[in-house]
Each structure stands twice: as structure tokens, then as C-alpha cells.
Amino acid sequence: MVLSSITRPKVKQFMGEYHFDLLVIGGGITGAGIALDAVTRGLSVGLVEMQDFAAGTSSRSTKLVHGGLRYLKQMELKIVAETGRERDIVYRNALHVTEPERMLLPFHKGGTFGKLTTSAGLFVYDKLAGVKKEERREMMTAEETLHMEPLLREDGLLGGGHYVEYRTDDARLTIEVMKKAAQKGALCLNYMKVEQFQYDRNEKVSGVIVRDMLTGDEMQMNASVIVNATGPWVDEMRGLDELSNDKRLRLTKGIHIVIDKAVFPLRQAVYFDTTDGRMVFAIPRGNKAYVGTTDTFYDNDKSNPIATEEDITYLLEALHYMFPEVTIRRKDVESTWAGVRPLIYEEGKDASEISRKDEIWEAGTGLITIAGGKLTGYRKMAETVIDHVVNRLATSSIGPCLTEHLPLSGGDFDSEEQFNAFLESKSNEAVLFGLTKEEGRRLASLYGTNVDLLYNYFSALSNDEGILPRIWKAEVLYAIHYEMAMTPSDFFIRRKGDLYFNIGYVKLYKEAVTDFMGKILSYSDKNKEQYLMQLEKHIKEAEGLGK
Template identity: 70%
Template sequence: MLSAITRPKTRQFMGEYEFDLLIIGGGITGAGIALDAVTRGLSVALIDMQDFAGGTSSRSTKLIHGGLRYLKQLEVKMVAETGREREIVYQNAMHVTKPERMLLPFYQSGTFGKYTTSAGLLVYDWLAGVKKEERRAMLTAEETIEMEPLVKRQGLLGGGHYVEYRTDDARLTIEIVKKAVQKGALCLNYARAEKFLYDNGKVIGVVAQDIHQGGTFPIHAKHTVNATGPWVDDVRNEGDISHSKKLRLTKGVHIVVDRSVFPLQQAVYFDAPDGRMIFAIPRDAKAYIGTTDTFYDSDPQTPFATEEDIRYLLGTIKNMFPKVVVNRQHVESTWAGIRPLIYEEGKDPSEISRKDEIWEAESGLISIAGGKLTGYRKMAETVVDVVVSKYPRHHYGPCVTEHLPLSGGDFGGIEKYQAFLASKTREAALFGLAEEEGKRLSAFYGTNVDMVFTYAHALQGDDFDLPTVVKAEIFYAVHHEMALTPSDFLIRRKGDLYFNIAFVECLKEPITAFMGRLLDYDDDEKRRHLHELDMHIARAKGDVRQ
């Protein structure tokens, strides 16, 4: 299991064996590589200096999409590949990936006109192999307004209607890591690669520092992959003296408002006044809007939304939804993510390609950067192909992840998913839970929900001033998802910091106390973890000195 309780044992094993592959970076790219490699028969270790998905992979637009706007930049291959990958990601993880109908209104002076929208969506459907029931439909202006009454009416000519997929990026990453561990990989969060180990000039592993427990330990591996996202160049500086390619970091910001203020009923993809394309997406009781795209040169570990970023996004709402009154005080939370893009001379942030690239140094270090959330599985396949090519022919099997359900996602096919939810919703009552709780938990944890139900039943009547279901989710996150801190749980296991920040502020202290009992925090650790969570809350609310 990916357990915080047995984490010391995982660290011990990592230091005692030589692995076929060591992956530095526990975001979605590194997680995907770990899963692909271990299912081909390689022995795999993965480390991350933060929590899993602690960087870019918890701060995206949270969409599994093919990138319709990249057709304008003639990146046909990327659109085709990521478009096809959308369905694969959905089929393998239906509990963290949902179809999202998207409305693309077009105007007299907009980026997309009637014919370019129709042709673009038609090509998109064809390139992505979109199934018949999800193919694009063209709408009149009246039909567009009926679908989303809040959109600007002046100059409206009509709209295109198509399907993307909404996800929880951090949970998707966690489910990939859990599946890799289930298949035999060893994965460790809060373990930083301090320096490379060499033999005759070739990388044979790293010395890792345990950020959580303290101390260092070696990890030996025949091959090492650098999948550290915004930190790829930092890692390459020691293990790769070739600098023919380098990264250019850009920042993307999203804001969250309550749907009582912004009653969005339909996801909309629309033109900002400066020509950027912006998403406005409903998610339960909230709506989130993004993203910005600006160059970023500060610490990639602590990006945050500036007041300028927030004003920009509020301006896009005012422009596209003129009847909606959303001001700064309505912004409940924000997040900022860093895109590790391949540097292209003279290009603006939005013009830089999102394609991925792989470099191999003379030292043997393999680095991957760029790419999109949607394409993680295909990127992983390409990287592992490079690794296995170094072994005798047919030593390892082919990629098998295309039809491999992730942890919690083995429903036996899409046609059985709704039946699963209905059954588990009713079953929740047997464990003392309300049907609504059962429905939410089943949709969130998928086929892992039985363990959460069991923990909820066992923890009823306990103290800590926490709802039983919250204690059950914490217990599951600690024992099965290596959650070590309240921030791990509330941000990357649950996403509550962004979409239910009032809950976080209300229960942060009892949650810390309960995790402290499970993980044996001393008083200093409790204070430190609460302070860390308070800092995340401040950043999310924009209460950071600019």
C-alpha cells in the first residue's frame, strides 16, 4: 500500500536495492512513467521532493482536453494525439474524469467565426476520434442563449457545442501512483534528489534527502528519468551538461466564485478582450475561471495569484457575462500553476508550443519536459520505450496502460459505472452513512470506496469534533495515499482548499489533531503543519503581500 504508516519501510527498501528505473518527480508525468514501466516488468522507484502532484499537477485547468485552440497554431499531431487520449483517460478513471459539455460562442468580431468554429470542431472530432454521441453541434444565437443565458448577447452569431472531460488533476495523479504501487513500484513523497551517483561518468542513481524524516539515503538504478516539470533544468544542471534545449516557465491562474454569485449552468470557452481563450466551468456549487498565461521567473514551488491576475480574470467575466456582478470580494479562492514549456525564441507565452520533448545526456540521464495533462500516458509510453530499448530485444513487454484501469477505476466498463454508483449509494446505509454521503464517496473513490465505508463504520462515535465521514477519508488518505500533513489531505487528496475553502478554515484544527494522532505529531509538528496550511489558505485567498 501507499501508506504513510509504512513509509519508513519504503525508504529502507529504496536504499537496499538496485532498480531498473528511478524516476525523479511525482507529478502526473513521473507517475505515468512509473505505471508504464512497472507494468512492463521493470523494477521502479519514484521520489518527489514535495507531495505527489505538489507542483503543476495539482494546479492545472483540471480538464482532460485535446487543446482545440492549438489547431490555430497548426499543431495537428498534438491535437490528434491528446484528443484520442481523452477517451482513454476517461475509460480508465471514470471516478475522477467526467464528460463536460463545452459551449464555444462566436461573435461578429471574435477569434472564431461561424465557419471557422464549425470547421475547427469538425476537424477536432475527426482528429480525436470522438464518438458519435459526443460530436460537435452548431447552435443558433437563440440556442446558445438558451444553453447559457448569461453570455453576452451583443454581436452573438451562435455557438459550437462539443465535449471535453473535467478531472481532478491531483487525484488523477494519486490514482496513477497507487496503481503503480499496487503493481510493485516503490514511491516516496518528500524525498529530494540531492546529488547524482556516478560510475565511469554514467548516472547510477541519486543520494536522496528525506524531507519528512530527515537524513539521506542512496537509491541505485540502471536508468534515471528526470520528470520534475518546472525543475527539469535545475536537475539537468548536474546530470546533463548539454543545454541545446531549455525551459521557459509560464504561469496560469484560476479564480473560484460561488455559483450563487455567478450562476453558471454550462461550461463556456470564450474570447478574452486580449484574444486569449478562457474557460468558465461549473463545479458543484462553485464556478472557476481561467487561465492567465504570463512568463514566470520566480520560485516555481510557491506561485500565487497576484491582484493583477485576479483583476484580469474578473475583467474576462465582465466582458463575456455582462449581467453578472462579480467583484474581488466574491473571489473565494485561487490557484496558480507553472507550465514547464520548451523555450522558443521571440514567442509570447500563449504562442509557445505545449509539445513534449525528451533529452538524453551523455551521463545517461533521461529528461522529459513540456506536454499536457491529457497526454501523460502517451508521454510515459515514449519515455519507457527509450528505457527498454537499452535492454536486449524483447526483454520487456509492450506498453499495456491503454486498457489498464487506474486505482479505483475498475468498474468493468462505462455501462456498469452508473449501476455501481446506485448500488454503493444504497449500501452506504449499512455502514451508518446517509445515501448522499454514499453517493459522493462512491463517485470520488470509485471501487476503493468499500475501505472508506469500513473506516467510517469503525470510527463512528470517536471524538475530535469531526464528522465521521471526514475521519474516514483522513484514515484512508493516511493508510492508502501516503498523506503526511493536513495540506496533503485538504489540497491534493480532496481539493477542498480550492473548492470548499470555508470547510478548510472551519475544520483545519480538528483535522490536524486527528492526523496528529494517526501520525504521532508532537506539538512542534502540529504547529508547523497548521502554519503551512495557513500559508496555503492565505495564498489561495490572495492574502499575500505582492
């Protein structure tokens, strides 16, 4: 099965007629992981998401698959150990959307970390997380630290620790998990909102009424087991059923800002402490650098959190403190994004202190809820949930978890060496299609082993003189036919990430992409106007103007 916008109506019809073993509510990284684990064990699986896939927290993180060094500070050793192991699994199964990122942790006189605590902390981190030998920590002098990143505050600098994290595109990682689940037989639909639960004669959940957010029509879906994996909306979903315990979420908001490297020529990813004792990342990405994150309690619109001027000012002040020679003004912030963390409430703790651990709850009606957790731990969380589901179904025909060694869509590589050879090969091949080697490398890096489908679309398209370049048309076609992109916002934000890292392209091509998608997906004039207005609203919000 292909995750296609074109076949969406057929999939929707079938899902209304079929009785699934498992129905997953929520199309973020947690829900996608659960669907993939379940379908590869032999369960019949349906998944519905009320927005686009990854539109919530799963496209709004710091975009790191990391082992949780910050949790060592809170003595959450189990989280450090488990996420450390899991990040390597995520990396191996998705080499095209994750890559090692050397991180520099400077320590200054009077700062949160000293030489001894940094060295000891990173040593324990290496051991707990099972870090590979070539990626273990290095301790450096102040001179070596400044050589690595000359922009750092020199006053009071005592040295630095150098260790490895993994950078990712969180939305694309989610999409690749979802595509793999669909490939294995899961039926997944975006823009389908659960309105109410259905119950059998024993008052157990047996189905849901869902509303198509694009057409307005409602339908019923039935399943033996239903999992609530809706992230920040977990409590609302439980409220439609029953609040079977006193557990509840406490939402916190984190924001990030993006600055061009011409203004902030960061050469090395840095993890640094602020004047108020928090930790912030500054990470180079292409010709940009992004900085985050904040951590504040949040009770407003969960579906569309935005960065406030106060949030942006906080991060700019943090930058000025750690990189005093760099002049970065508010006008230099090209774009922003904000995400909501669905944390499990703990009395008396501030936003940065609440645990990121995950928990599973089961209501008296049989509704299973998964809450908390982190991007890095999505696969292990899914395994735990499906172990629980398997016990509920009590059938011997269900196989073991297979996801530890299962490449995601586009990630069919045996090693880093093979992936690097693939990139070289595909960049050379791109020239045969009339692309540059650089364009070929970018496509191969983004789409992995699916890149041949992009090349096929590109070669089949006419080389007209329209506003939208042929390569962009090929990417739109792929997003529609293989990634269920329904709107231009889906394409620009979650399929390509350009709203955050290439906002100029979004402004340049927004009308052309809307027109092109409209022809393929038969947008009405009202649809086109609505989707374009929606995208323009996202642009203003990303610029910090959407109040």
C-alpha cells in the same frame, strides 16, 4: 504494495538497499505515468518526489482532460490528434475521476471565431481527435446559444458551437496513477529530494543522494536508468548532472478563480475569447464555478506560485466582458490557485504561442529527461519514455506497454453504464452505514471501487461528538493508509481538493484534522505547529492574501 504513510520508513529503507532497473525523479502526473508503464512491463521501479505527489503543476491545471482545441488555432495538428485519442483512454481507465463536460464556444461579431471558422474548426477537431459520434460538435443559432447559457453577452452574439471535453480532478488522477503503480510493485516516496547524482566508472549516472524533507536524513538510491520527470524543475535537475544540449524550459503561469454559484449561476461550461484575443474557460463544478486561465511568463518561486491581484483582475474583467449582467466583485472570489507550465523555450514567442509538445533528451551521462507535454498526454509520454528505457536496458524479458487498457486504482469498470449502476448501488449501501445517499454517492464518485475501504473505516470509528465528523475521519484514515498523505495540506489540497472548492471546510476543520493526523503519524508538537502554519499559509494564498 500499498501507498501508505505508515509503511513509508520501511519502503525508504528498502529503496536504499535495492538496485532498481529504473528510478524516476518526480511525482507529478508524468513521473507517476512513467512508473506505472515501467512496472507493468516487468521493470523494478523506484520513484521519489521532493514535495507531495502532484504538489506542482499536476494539481494546478484547469482540471480538464481535453483534446487541445486551442492547438488547432496554432496548427499543431499532431498534438490535437494525439491528445484527442489519449483523452478517451484516460476517461475509460478512470471513470471515477473524469467525466464528459459539454463545452459551449460562443462566437460574437468581431470576435476571434466566426460561424464558419468555429464550424470548420470543430469539424476538423472531431476528425483529428477521433471524437465519438454522440459527442461530435453541434452548431447553434444565437437563440439556441442563449437558451443554453442565458448569462452570455447577447450584444453581437451570432451563435455557438457545442462540443465535449472531459473534466477531472488533476491531483486525484495523479494519485490514482501512483497508487496503481504501487499496487503493481513500484516503490514511491513523497518528500524525498534528490541532492546529487552518483556515477559509475564509465561516468554514467548510477544513483542519487536523496534527502528526506520530513526527517532531514540522507541516503543513496541506485538504478540502471534514471529519468528526470521533474516538470518545472527539469533544468535544475539537469544542472546537477550536465546540460548536454541547449534546450531549456520557459515557464509560464496560469491562475484560476473560484466563485460561488449563488453569485455566478453558470449552468453551462463556456470556452470564450477575451478582448485581447486569449481564450478562457468558465466551468461549473458542484455549487461553484471556476474560471481560468491566464498565460504569463514566470520566473519566481516554482514550488508555490500564487495568483496576484493583477491576475485576478484580468479574469474578473474577462468575466464582465462575456457575462455583463452578472455582478462579480473581488470579494466574491472565494479561492484561487496558480500553476506553472514547464514549456520548452522557443525564441521570440509569447507565452500563449509556445508549443505544449513534449520532448525527450538524453545526456552524455545517460540521464533521461522528459519535458513539456500536457496532462492529457501523460500515458503516451510515459510509453515513449519507457520505450527509450527498454532500448537502453537491451533485455528481452521486458513486455510491451499495457497501460492503454489498464484501469487506474478505483477505476475498475467496464463501461459508463456499470459505473453509474455502481454509484447508485453504493449510495444505497451508504444508508446501511448511517450515511446519507448523497454522502455515499460523493464518496463512490471520488474513490471509485476503493469506496468499500472508506465504508469499513467509517463503520469501525466511534460516533463521538468531536469537532471532526466521522466521515472526515474515515477519509483521513484512507488518505494516510492508502495515499501516503503526510500533512494536513496533503489531505485538504491534493487528496480532497477542498482548499479550492470548499475552503470553508478547510478553515473549519484545519485544527481537528491536524490533531487527528498527528495522533496517527506521531507528530511532535513542533510538527503540529509547523504543518498547521503551512496550511494557514496556503489558505491565505488561496484567498489571494498570501503576499
